[in-house]
Amino acid sequence: MDLTGKRAIVTGAASGIGRATAVAMAQAGANVLACDQSAEIEALGAALADGSVTATVDVARERDVRRMVELAAERLGGIDILFANAGVVGAIDPVVDLTAEDWQQVFAVNVMGTFFCLKHVVQHMLDRDQGGTIIATASVAGLRAGGGPMPYSASKAAVINLVRNAACQLRGTGIRVNAICPGLIETGMTQPIFDAARAAGKVDRIGQLNPTLRAGQPGEVARLVVALCGDAGSYVNGEAIVVDGGLAASLPFIPGKMW
Numbered sequence: 001m002d003l004t005g006k007r008a009i010v011t012g013a014a015s016g017i018g019r020a021t022a023v024a025m026a027q028a029g030a031n032v033l034a035c036d037q038s039a040e041i042e043a044l045g046a047a048l049a050d051g052s053v054t055a056t057v058d059v060a061r062e063r064d065v066r067r068m069v070e071l072a073a074e075r076l077g078g079i080d081i082l083f084a085n086a087g088v089v090g091a092i093d094p095v096v097d098l099t100a101e102d103w104q105q106v107f108a109v110n111v112m113g114t115f116f117c118l119k120h121v122v123q124h125m126l127d128r129d130q131g132g133t134i135i136a137t138a139s140v141a142g143l144r145a146g147g148g149p150m151p152y153s154a155s156k157a158a159v160i161n162l163v164r165n166a167a168c169q170l171r172g173t174g175i176r177v178n179a180i181c182p183g184l185i186e187t188g189m190t191q192p193i194f195d196a197a198r199a200a201g202k203v204d205r206i207g208q209l210n211p212t213l214r215a216g217q218p219g220e221v222a223r224l225v226v227a228l229c230g231d232a233g234s235y236v237n238g239e240a241i242v243v244d245g246g247l248a249a250s251l252p253f254i255p256g257k258m259w
């Protein structure tokens with residue numbers, strides 16, 4: 001878990017998984033450029049070590065991402081790690097009610113945003129010729145149906161394939177590219193689910209579909225990301241790593257009904 005001397009970009013770092021990972025990377029010794037489209041990113045500065053920086057970046061805008069990479073080169077002196085994590089959940093409607101705009105809005109952030117980050121960070125890493133590690137946040141919803149809304153799930157499947165293609169294209173460069181696939185994690189994105197369950201006195205039911213019988217916390221994903229960025233991940237490449245308490249391990253079942 002030692003990232004001493006590493007320079008990392010984290011997107012979507014104002015909240016949830018990104019915030020926890022930026023803090024965990026800084027605690028592991030990395031200098032971090034923590035980015036988010038929300039101005040709330042500025043508040044994270046105090047939780048990061050000296051040498052880390054925050055910036056307002058919309059990953060769906062290529063010029064923002066280009067500026068983000070230039071900023072990392074200027075302020076951190078380079079980039080060893082990219083955690084392309086920013087994402088939105090988007091429309092939750094049934095297929096017949098979804099519009100082109102619903103799909104474009106989700107894909108603009110989750111797919112194009114991840115692509116822009118990969119493109120510009122990879123160019124930087126290739127120019128420097130010292131390898132690097134890239135992790136994108138996909139989801140169990142990208143692995144099979146039933147884990148999220150339709151455009152969101154399709155966007156996360158695209159992220160998994162983007163990562164696998166990038167890892168193969170970058171053969172021999174020393175750049176590893178992986179995705180992580182969280183299950184249900186308590187963050188800003190899922191807060192409405194937790195708030196509704198708490199209001200109904202049913203919060204203990206959350207997470208009962210996975211064999212760990214609970215939802216995850218952002219720190220549990222952050223620790224995996226930090227490990228993958230360090231020596232523990234040195235031979236992990238082109239993979240979609242699930243961190244979901246076992247949710248994706250089974251077909252849906254009703255506990256106690258079958259055995």
Ligand SMILES: NC(=O)c1ccc[n+]([C@@H]2O[C@H](COP(=O)([O-])OP(=O)(O)OC[C@H]3O[C@@H](n4cnc5c(N)ncnc54)[C@H](O)[C@@H]3O)[C@@H](O)[C@H]2O)c1
Nearest residue numbers: 012015016017037058059086087139182184185187188189
């Ligand atoms: N929470 C879960 O259960 C869960 C499960 C699977 C995957 N994920 C994925 O984890 C990632 C992080 O989400 P989270 O759960 O921490 O949610 P979150 O809402 O707490 O954090 C997401 C952050 O991304 C930022 N963001 C959104 N659009 C952006 C843009 N265009 N440019 C820059 N930043 C942007 C938001 O401002 C926010 O701070 C997302 O990619 C999400 O799809 C979450």
